[in-house]
Amino acid sequence: xxxxxxxxxxxxxxxxxxxxxxxxxxxxxxxxxxxxxxxxxxxxxxxxxxxxxxxxxxxxxxxxxxxxxxxxxxxxxxxxxxxxxxxxxxxxxxxxxxxxxxxxxxxxxxxxxxxxxxxxxxxxxxxxxxxxxxxxxxxxxxxxxxxxxxxxxxxxxxxxxxxxxxxxxxxxxxxxxxxxxxxxxxxxxxxxxxxxxxxxxxxxxxxxxxxxxxxxxxxxxxxxxxxxxxxxxxxxxxxxxxxxxxxxxxxxxxxxxxxxxxxxxxxxxxxxxxxxxxxxxxxxxxxxxxxxxxxxxxxxxxxxxxxxxxxxxxxxxxxxxxxxxxxxxxxxxxxxxxxxxxxxxxxxxxxxxxxxxxxxxxxxxxxxxxxxxxxxxxxxxxxxxxxxxxxxxxxxxxxxxxxxxxxxxxxxxxxxxxxxxxxxxxxxxxxxxxxxxxxxxxxxxxxxxxxxxxxxxxxxxxxxxxxxxxxxxxxxxxxxxxxx
Amino acid sequence: xxxxxxxxxxxxxxxxxxxxxxxxxxxxxxxxxxxxxxxxxxxxxxxxxxxxxxxxxxxxxxxxxxxxxxxxxxxxxxxxxxxxxxxxxxxxxxxxxxxxxxxxxxxxxxxxxxxxxxxxxxxxxxxxxxxxxxxxxxxxxxxxxxxxxxxxxxxxxxxxxxxxxxxxxxxxxxxxxxxxxxxxxxxxxxxxxxxxxxxxxxxxxxxxxxxxxxxxxxxxxxxxxxxxxxxxxxxxxxxxxxxxxxxxxxxxxxxxxxxxxxxxxxxxxxxxxxxxxxxxxxxxxxxxxxxxxxxxxxxxxxxxxxxxxxxxxxxxxxxxxxxxxxxxxxxxxxxxxxxxxxxxxxxx
Numbered sequence: 001x002x003x004x005x006x007x008x009x010x011x012x013x014x015x016x017x018x019x020x021x022x023x024x025x026x027x028x029x030x031x032x033x034x035x036x037x038x039x040x041x042x043x044x045x046x047x048x049x050x051x052x053x054x055x056x057x058x059x060x061x062x063x064x065x066x067x068x069x070x071x072x073x074x075x076x077x078x079x080x081x082x083x084x085x086x087x088x089x090x091x092x093x094x095x096x097x098x099x100x101x102x103x104x105x106x107x108x109x110x111x112x113x114x115x116x117x118x119x120x121x122x123x124x125x126x127x128x129x130x131x132x133x134x135x136x137x138x139x140x141x142x143x144x145x146x147x148x149x150x151x152x153x154x155x156x157x158x159x160x161x162x163x164x165x166x167x168x169x170x171x172x173x174x175x176x177x178x179x180x181x182x183x184x185x186x187x188x189x190x191x192x193x194x195x196x197x198x199x200x201x202x203x204x205x206x207x208x209x210x211x212x213x214x215x216x217x218x219x220x221x222x223x224x225x226x227x228x229x230x231x232x233x234x235x236x237x238x239x240x241x242x243x244x245x246x247x248x249x250x251x252x253x254x255x256x257x258x259x260x261x262x263x264x265x266x267x268x269x270x271x272x273x274x275x276x277x278x279x280x281x282x283x284x285x286x287x288x289x290x291x292x293x294x295x296x297x298x299x300x301x302x303x304x305x306x307x308x309x310x311x312x313x314x315x316x317x318x319x320x321x322x323x324x325x326x327x328x329x330x331x332x333x334x335x336x337x338x339x340x341x342x343x344x345x346x347x348x349x350x351x352x353x354x355x356x357x358x359x360x361x362x363x364x365x366x367x368x369x370x371x372x373x374x375x376x377x378x379x380x381x382x383x384x385x386x387x388x389x390x391x392x393x394x395x396x397x398x399x400x401x402x403x404x405x406x407x408x409x410x411x412x413x414x415x416x417x418x419x420x421x422x423x424x425x426x427x428x429x430x431x432x433x434x435x436x437x438x439x440x441x442x443x444x445x446x447x448x449x450x451x452x453x454x455x456x457x458x459x460x461x462x463x464x465x466x467x468x469x470x471x472x473x474x475x476x477x478x479x480x481x482x483x484x
Numbered sequence: 485x486x487x488x489x490x491x492x493x494x495x496x497x498x499x500x501x502x503x504x505x506x507x508x509x510x511x512x513x514x515x516x517x518x519x520x521x522x523x524x525x526x527x528x529x530x531x532x533x534x535x536x537x538x539x540x541x542x543x544x545x546x547x548x549x550x551x552x553x554x555x556x557x558x559x560x561x562x563x564x565x566x567x568x569x570x571x572x573x574x575x576x577x578x579x580x581x582x583x584x585x586x587x588x589x590x591x592x593x594x595x596x597x598x599x600x601x602x603x604x605x606x607x608x609x610x611x612x613x614x615x616x617x618x619x620x621x622x623x624x625x626x627x628x629x630x631x632x633x634x635x636x637x638x639x640x641x642x643x644x645x646x647x648x649x650x651x652x653x654x655x656x657x658x659x660x661x662x663x664x665x666x667x668x669x670x671x672x673x674x675x676x677x678x679x680x681x682x683x684x685x686x687x688x689x690x691x692x693x694x695x696x697x698x699x700x701x702x703x704x705x706x707x708x709x710x711x712x713x714x715x716x717x718x719x720x721x722x723x724x725x726x727x728x729x730x731x732x733x734x735x736x737x738x739x740x741x742x743x744x745x746x747x748x749x750x751x752x753x754x755x756x757x758x759x760x761x762x763x764x765x766x767x768x769x770x771x772x773x774x775x776x777x778x779x780x781x782x783x784x785x786x787x788x789x790x791x792x793x794x795x796x797x798x799x800x801x802x803x804x805x806x807x808x809x810x811x812x813x814x815x816x817x818x819x820x821x822x823x824x825x826x827x828x829x830x831x832x
Contacts, residue, residue, distance in 0.1 A: 029649065036646050063645070248495070252502055255811045257766065259773045260804055263792030264507065269515035419661045426663045426774065427789070439663070446667055446778065450685050453671035453678065460664045468659035475655065 004176030004190055008093030010083045018076045025069040032062045081106070094176045094192055098203070101158050101192075105147045112143060125407070128480040135476020141469025145210045145462070153211030159204035160188040163436040170195035172452050175202075196441070196455035197448055205436040206458040212437035213466065216348070217417040220355040221410060224417075227286045227356065228363025230293075233394040235364070236371025247368070250361035258358055259423065265354045266429040276350040281325045283356050288317050297391040351430040355420055359413060366409055370402040377401075404481040408474050415470035422463050438463045489820070496812045500805060507804045508551050511797045517543050520795045524599055540565040542573065554596065554801065556589020590805075596798025600790055605802040608787060613806065615691055616772055616783035619702060622694075623768065627707035627714070628761060634711070635718020636753065640745050642723045651719065657712030662774040666705040670778075673701065687781035702779045706771040710764050714757055721756040725749045755825045762818035766811045 007015055035058070045053050084096025085103055092099070099106075113130075120127035129135040151157040161167075167179055167187075175194040182189045193202040235243040253261075270276060291313055299306035323340045327349070344352070374380065375398060383393050424430050425439020433440065438459035445456035510516070521534045521543075529537065538544045542561040552558030553573055560573030562581060570581055574588035588594040595605040638650035657665075672678055674685035684698040725731065726749055734748050735741075773785035780786070784803070791799040 029645075033646050033649060036641075036644055248499075252499055255499055255503060255766075255808050256506075257769050257773070257788070257804075257807045257811075259770055260507075260788060260792060260800075260807065263789070264510045267516075269513070269519055269795075270510070272515040273513045275510075275513070415659065422661060422663060423770075423774065427777070442663055442667055446670075449667060449670050450675050451677065453675050456667050457671060460667050464660055464664050467661070468656060471655050471659045 003178050004090060004094050004097065004192070006094050006176070007080065008087075008091050008096055010080060010087070010092045010096060014076055014079060014083075018073065021069050021072045021076060025066065025073055028062055028066040028069060032059070032066055035059050035062060094190075097190070097192055101160065101203075102148070104151050104155075104157055105144060108147045108151075109140065109143060113140075125477065125481060128483075129473075129476055132476040132479050134472050135480065138469045138472025138474070138476055141465050142473055145466045145469070146214055148207060149210040149214035152207045153215070159201075159207040160190075160192060161201035161204045163200065163205045163208040164434055165201075166199045167191075167195070167201075168199055170201075171199040172197055172448070172455075175454055193458050194452075194454040196445060197452075198444075202455050202458050205441055206438070206462050208436040209438045209441060209459055210462065210466070212431070212435065213418050213421060213463075216352060216355070216421060217414050220352050221359065221414045221417050223283060223287065223352075223356045224359035224363050224413070225406070225410060226290050227283060227360040229367050229399065230286050230290045231360075232364040232367025233371050233398065234390075236368040237375055237390065237394050237398065239372070243368070246364070250364045253357070253361045254365075258420070259427070261358060262354060262424060262427070262429055265357075266350050266424060271347070271350055276353050277325065277327065279357065280349060280353045283353060283360075284321055284324055288314070288321060291317060293391050294395050297389060297395055300389075347430050347432055351421070351424055354430075355417055355424075358420065359417060363409070363413070366405070367402070370405060371398050374398045374401055408478045408481065411470050411474035411477060415467040415474075418463065418467055418470070485823075489816070492816050492819070496809075496816070499812060500808050503808050504801055504805055505551055507801055508554065508797070509547055511795055511800055512543070512547050512550065516795050520599070520797070523794060536565070539563070540569075540571060542571070552589075554589050554798070556587045556591035556594070558589075559586045560584070560588050595802050598791070598796050598799040600794045600796045600799065605799050608799060609784070609802045609806055612782070612784045612787045615781070616776070616785065618690075618694060619699075619706070619772065619776075619781065619783060620768065622699065622703045623706045623710075626703055627711050630707065631711045631714035631761075632718055632754070632757060634715040635757065636722050636745070636750065638715070639719040639722025639753065640726060640749070642726070647719075650715070654712035654715040654719075657708045658716070659712075660709060662705050662709050662771045663778060665708055666701070666775060666778045669701045669705060685779070687776075687779040691782055702775050702781060705775050705778075706768060709771055710768060714760055714764065717760045718753065718757045722749065722753040725753045728752075755822070758825060759818040759822050762814045762821065765814040769807055769810065 005011065047053065080092075080095050081099040084092040084099030085106070087096060089097060089100065113136075116123065116127065117130050120130045129139060148158060152159050170177065170179060170191050173191060173195045175192065177191050177194060178189060179187060179191065191201045191203070193206065196202055196205070231246055235246045264270070265276065292310065295310045295313060296306060299309065319339075323342060324344070326334055326340055327343055371394070375393075379401075380393055380397055383397050388397075421437065422439035422442070425435070425437050425441070426443045428440065428443055431437055431440055433444075441459040442456055442463075445452070445459075449456055517538055518534055521537045522529060525533075525537055535544070540563055542550070542563055545561070549558055553560050562570060562572035562575070562584070564570045572581060572584050574584040574586070574594075575581060576583055585592070593606075595609070597603075598605050598608055601608055634650050634654060638647045638654075641647060669683075670685045673680050673683045675681075682697075683701050685701070687698050687702045689695075690698045690702075731744060731748060734744050739748070769785070772783065773788055775781070776783050776785035777789055784806070787799070788803045788807075790796070791803055
């Protein structure tokens, strides 16, 4: 077998076409923008017979060129992917081989989109997302990485090599290099995106890096929301001394430079003191409080029903909570091993806790502001007149009506958490140094960046595309929720 | 207004006290002190040696007393060890016990001594802060006008092609953290693999002499991340102003579009971005830490990383005091500035 080129035999036809189309697209967009400053935008003219015509002129012509060259570019890119999937391994180059590896992701994406678009009228806000192009692109990017992470992390599908395995000959080799003698050892014959300084496969590391992010970021954001909502609602609803105190605490944490906080909290020494375990014990208590109050405020007039629901929920959550905070070898270790469901490695726990800790004050401020705004509405006054308790009003009247901005912020905040995780990796804090997460990989590769750029660019672009997807998704959601 | 500022200053002092205490507490935890002892004296010290090393330098005492000493409200320690050496917090290097003053802390203007750089904290922080000030100055010079122009151009005709292209660009920049854009810039503009080699991948030489070649990439990296956010805020504010009644009146009077944007809309549209720009300072601080590490520019952020990585307690405290005050003062300025800029609040 030979080394792979980027696009293989497909490239001989498609590369020139792509180059020409992209050039036309870029030029036409620039021309269009310059023209829009001087020429009046094309208007629609209605004819007496009820039909409409767009008065184009030069501007309309350029805009047509933009649209067609954009469609052409997309079609060529799709041809690369489809060609890669269909053609035998190696003949479509690195891009084709990667497209083939991602096949499960493509299928999952197509199924998701087909089902969602077919049923979109019944799916509420999620369905409306498929009315906005921006939202669809964002959702696509996010789901691409989510599916990749799940297929790679759970089913061990997409990655070609073990992300930690080293092949000595492959140190810093360029993308598509053939591994000599790979077939005999039963290895994948190529390093698709080259090897890093420790001769590990960049492609597999990038794929497995997504699993680290997808496991931590959404869950950490959810915990931050639980903490922020549980504290922010009473602060906004009651106001007064409680609000002053909680806001002071939130501002205190917000005034800390995030990186200083990380450097203080996420160190092996700090894990020894057990401080992260105590913080975890406090922070993870909030979901339990939240659910308890949520159920109790709704069903306290029907004690039997409340007891059943609350009992079941509390049993599951308390057990999870206890097995979560009880870790062997750390300060909090009380649960017998037979009852301990799972253990989180100390490094991951401290990363998780500090990310939740950094995010919660911002969520608190948002929820507090929303609660202060909504508590003046008529339906809140109506509930008060009905004699509902304060927690019922907060959780069942105010919170559902604040969901729009909160969902949008949730998407943005997952992106921000991803950036924070990358920052931690970049400074080599928390996660083990051989961990394939994107931040650590960037940190490792940057020392030789002036000579070898291929170990750094894949994780950098992966992180960029995931965060961009989340931002676009939030934008689409905001747009659609404003239409109501 | 005066009362408001005084109250805010009071809250600021309280916040600074709380935060420095948190930093002090965390850096003075036992494992951190042991690490400090081992890096300072010798890695192969036995546990007893570590304890006596810490005892002799006054580390093994109540954290509140130590914090009081740092503040300068508790007399500095004087400890005599087994060999008869006398060490004291307030004894100047080379001096004797008689030279020492009773109190030496922040209130007396003594910020402590850095164990990493072997120099006074105040001297280190002021020098490094000066270097970072240059970085910030150029970042502001690029970021603020850039963001305002993008925002105003995008917001003046909502939904146009220009608006959509510029909004996409600003979303893209907010989604690119500094360590991603930084490495992409280095890869494209400095590496031998791409071969452009237009700029320097390291800004170390900029400490003495700032040039276009060594300072462009760090400045662009920080500016880009903040730019998108400010531009989006400016755009939102601009679109809101452009739909206002008085703009429609102006348009019906026959004022040209250029004049509407420049003379009627712009002033009102720039009130909201002002607060956003001031509130960006804390974020810039983060960016500065990342970029100074990435480009090896030995400024304030680089010092923070060095101090935190080596558990240099007093330097870390100095650094956190400065950064906390930067955050709180910018918040204060943004509040006051908002009141002054907004005629609706100013006149009522």
